[in-house]
Amino acid sequence: MATMTLYPDDERLSATERAVFDLYAVSAVVLFVLMMLIGLLMRTAQGNWMSIPPDLFYQLLSMHGTGMVGTMGMITTAVMWFFLRKYVKLHLWAFVANFVLFLFGALCIIGAIFVGNYGALWTFLYPLPVALAKTWSNGAAAWFLLGYLLIGVGMLLFYLDAALGLIGRFGNLGRALGLQWLLSGDIDPDHPKTVVASTMVIIANVLGILAGAVVLVLSLVSAANPEITFNALVMKNLTYWFGHMYINATIYMAVIALYELLPRYTGRPYPITRPFLWSWAASCVFVIVVFPHHLLMDYAQPRWVSIIGQVVSHGAGFPVFLVTTWGVLTNIHRSGMRWTMPSRLMVLAMFGWAAGIVPAMLDGTIAINRVMHNTQWVPGHFHFYLLLGVLPMTLALLYHVIGSREQTTLDSSADRVGFPLYLLGGLIFTFAFLDAGRMSVARRMATHLPEWRGTDQVGTIGALLLVLAMLYFAMRIAIGLLRVKPDAGPRHAAR
Amino acid sequence: MSAPQAGTDGCSHEGMRNGAEPHSLMEHRALRRASLPLIACALLALPPLRPLLDATMTLQMLVQIPLLTTLGWRLAGAVPRGAGDAMGRWNADGISGLVLASMAALPWMLPRALDAAVDDSWVAAAKFVSVPLLIGLPLGISWPRMGFVVRGVFFMEFVATCFRLGWIYLASPGRLCSNYLLGDQQQLGRLLLLIGASVTLLLSARLLFGSFDLAGAAVDRSRHPDGEQPARSR
Ligand code: HEM
Numbered sequence: 001m002a003t004m005t006l007y008p009d010d011e012r013l014s015a016t017e018r019a020v021f022d023l024y025a026v027s028a029v030v031l032f033v034l035m036m037l038i039g040l041l042m043r044t045a046q047g048n049w050m051s052i053p054p055d056l057f058y059q060l061l062s063m064h065g066t067g068m069v070g071t072m073g074m075i076t077t078a079v080m081w082f083f084l085r086k087y088v089k090l091h092l093w094a095f096v097a098n099f100v101l102f103l104f105g106a107l108c109i110i111g112a113i114f115v116g117n118y119g120a121l122w123t124f125l126y127p128l129p130v131a132l133a134k135t136w137s138n139g140a141a142a143w144f145l146l147g148y149l150l151i152g153v154g155m156l157l158f159y160l161d162a163a164l165g166l167i168g169r170f171g172n173l174g175r176a177l178g179l180q181w182l183l184s185g186d187i188d189p190d191h192p193k194t195v196v197a198s199t200m201v202i203i204a205n206v207l208g209i210l211a212g213a214v215v216l217v218l219s220l221v222s223a224a225n226p227e228i229t230f231n232a233l234v235m236k237n238l239t240y241w242f243g244h245m246y247i248n249a250t251i252y253m254a255v256i257a258l259y260e261l262l263p264r265y266t267g268r269p270y271p272i273t274r275p276f277l278w279s280w281a282a283s284c285v286f287v288i289v290v291f292p293h294h295l296l297m298d299y300a301q302p303r304w305v306s307i308i309g310q311v312v313s314h315g316a317g318f319p320v321f322l323v324t325t326w327g328v329l330t331n332i333h334r335s336g337m338r339w340t341m342p343s344r345l346m347v348l349a350m351f352g353w354a355a356g357i358v359p360a361m362l363d364g365t366i367a368i369n370r371v372m373h374n375t376q377w378v379p380g381h382f383h384f385y386l387l388l389g390v391l392p393m394t395l396a397l398l399y400h401v402i403g404s405r406e407q408t409t410l411d412s413s414a415d416r417v418g419f420p421l422y423l424l425g426g427l428i429f430t431f432a433f434l435d436a437g438r439m440s441v442a443r444r445m446a447t448h449l450p451e452w453r454g455t456d457q458v459g460t461i462g463a464l465l466l467v468l469a470m471l472y473f474a475m476r477i478a479i480g481l482l483r484v485k486p487d488a489g490p491r492h493a494a495r
Numbered sequence: 496m497s498a499p500q501a502g503t504d505g506c507s508h509e510g511m512r513n514g515a516e517p518h519s520l521m522e523h524r525a526l527r528r529a530s531l532p533l534i535a536c537a538l539l540a541l542p543p544l545r546p547l548l549d550a551t552m553t554l555q556m557l558v559q560i561p562l563l564t565t566l567g568w569r570l571a572g573a574v575p576r577g578a579g580d581a582m583g584r585w586n587a588d589g590i591s592g593l594v595l596a597s598m599a600a601l602p603w604m605l606p607r608a609l610d611a612a613v614d615d616s617w618v619a620a621a622k623f624v625s626v627p628l629l630i631g632l633p634l635g636i637s638w639p640r641m642g643f644v645v646r647g648v649f650f651m652e653f654v655a656t657c658f659r660l661g662w663i664y665l666a667s668p669g670r671l672c673s674n675y676l677l678g679d680q681q682q683l684g685r686l687l688l689l690i691g692a693s694v695t696l697l698l699s700a701r702l703l704f705g706s707f708d709l710a711g712a713a714v715d716r717s718r719h720p721d722g723e724q725p726a727r728s729r
Contacts, residue, residue: 156648156651157644157648160647161644163643163702164642164644172703172704172706173703203699203703207695207699214662217655218662221663229666230666231666234662
């Protein structure tokens with residue numbers, strides 16, 4: 001069972017671990033602010049409040065999508081590492097290698113976009129990066145793809161090391177996932193939820209990385225020799241298998257923070273249950289086969305694949321979400337929770353995840369997808385659960401950690417302004433996208449029709465509030481992590 | 496993860512037992528161990544086996560080259576202990592050996608090289624020497640040194656390569672080799688996809704439900720920094 005102590009001893013970081021964790025955290029908050037600024041620029045341009053040439057717009061959109069997804073993957077890996085290392089032996093070299101390879105990958109991607117003018121978006125859908133008339137060279141596309149490969153290898157190393165730790169302690173991944181208790185037997189009350197979630201993420205994301213390793217190298221082959229062509233639909237399936245799994249895994253890694261921290265703030269235990277194990281086992285299978293919901297409008301796709309896409313869409317995130325929401329709400333109910341930043345962010349995260357899933361599932365329904373496909377409904381739903389769900393989960397951990405470093409209140413008056421600003425900005429920003437989707441405004445358009453500008457401009461205002469709030473959070477977290485006040489009597493000094 | 500152990504254990508463990516043996520006896524043993532794989536390689540390079548296995552692209556890639564690799568792997572058992580230890584210094588965790596084997600394997604994935612190995616006796620000689628000595632042998636020496644993570648990377652890359660090559664062979668509209676027919680090439684493509692899928696399924700099942708004996712190095716490498724006790728699986 002997760003500990004009830006606010007800052008338990010087994011979470012202490014050694015000086016090296018602390019340096020590495022700080023590197024992850026500070027890089028992430030800085031990258032989030034930069035990518036949000038790019039997002040703000042794009043939304044402002046769509047609202048016609050400024051002008052950005054279309055080729056630059058697609059470069060910015062590529063940078064924003066890739067940068068946000070990559071940064072989310074990087075920081076949620078740190079969330080998983082932070083808690084999982086308490087239960088199984090993790091090697092710091094793997095965590096460091098992941099970061100270093102992420103950095104190299106990011107450099108390749110930034111170079112491909114801003115030096116090589118790559119603009120085929122984060123989904124690099126074949127054959128767009130390597131064929132057709134375009135404003136970038138195959139070389140730039142190759143650098144972009146190479147960047148992804150490096151990031152994938154880094155994650156693979158981290159996951160393999162974590163798998164080794166899990167197998168070393170539990171015997172195999174099935175036992176770590178708790179499969180032995182699905183039907184009968186007394187569940188070990190000390191079996192950590194973190195272990196269950198991490199195992200699920202490792203299984204799903206390693207398969208995703210495998211698909212990525214295939215599709216990225218084949219795209220590279222095509223960049224080197226454009227005469228070799230591949231079936232674009234199969235490539236698309238593999239690309240989404242990889243990309244969907246990667247971004248989905250961020251939710252499942254981030255939610256670990258909720259499982260671990262919530263009981264400490266409510267002061268009430270959060271036991272592991274059979275429905276909990278069932279939900280993670282089911283989601284593990286579903287998340288691997290849910291990606292066809294991205295291809296509902298690809299009519300060449302076999303019909304049964306699309307049907308799987310719809311059915312599994314409803315089943316994939318739902319079990320974990322339902323069990324987690326139930327668990328969290330019953331944990332909070334009448335608990336006399338201490339309302340500081342980590343707890344506020346956790347409750348916001350639950351709301352963002354819960355509310356964001358609704359438009360997502362709607363869009364995963366074939367009849368609705370016919371109308372909503374590739375409209376701004378899509379960025380509406382994923383910004384909802386990424387901005388208001390996953391990001392607050394990770395911010396909750398970072399806030400919690402700065403509370404361990406200095407004797408500071410996690411509820412300053414600036415925090416009390418920053419939080420509602422973020423919430424308000426987030427709601428305005430995402431609802432503007434959803435409303436534009438309702439009006440069938442196309443997504444991924446550099447230039448918007450005058451009729452679309454209303455929602456664009458409202459969205460821009462929301463984005464501005466978000467950027468301001470995030471800028472404050474980033475400074476607060478970076479300063480909180482990096483400033484070592486010898487006289488502050490830190491609750492959790494480095495070992 | 497499952498690991499072919501043949502010959503590799505012999506290298507280090509027997510070597511240790513033989514620590515006090517006279518030099519000439521050790522040399523004799525090494526020669527005896529090397530002779531069988533070397534003779535088998537020579538047989539593969541000569542008629543009737545060579546033309547038989549060169550007859551189709553599928554046989555060359557899925558039978559002849561893997562056989563040569565396995566024979567090279569067995570040669571690892573003949574490497575004298577001193578040489579093995581000396582190499583261990585540059586082969587931490589078996590990574591250098593793995594990189595060498597991967598580099599040497601690259602050309603033999605190209606249809607052009609398979610084609611040339613049929614037409615040109617120099618290329619054929621290069622194949623019969625490089626596959627056992629630069630792919631099989633380094634893998635055989637390095638495998639016992641590899642921990643779980645390095646083996647994981649190896650399997651991942653192996654499976655991904657099967658899928659990539661399989662697909663390339665299937666997708667190419669024309670013949671990639673002048674010696675082999677399109678049907679042969681596509682059959683090879685399909686078989687490679689099948690191998691990739693089967694290995695993925697087997698590995699997944701093993702990781703999920705199998706039992707592992709992660710002795711020493713793999714569980715805590717900090718205590719065994721040079722990977723002397725590698726991960727083993729039952
Ligand atoms: C202030 C915050 C943000 C702003 C202003 C913003 C803005 C935008 C805009 C304008 C688009 C293009 C919409 C269109 O297709 O028309 C977009 C797409 C996207 N955003 Fe954001 N965003 C923000 C935060 C985030 C976050 C936190 C994430 C993920 C962690 C994220 C991930 C993405 C992704 C993946 C795309 C899709 C890119 C594509 O279509 O290829 N964004 N964002």
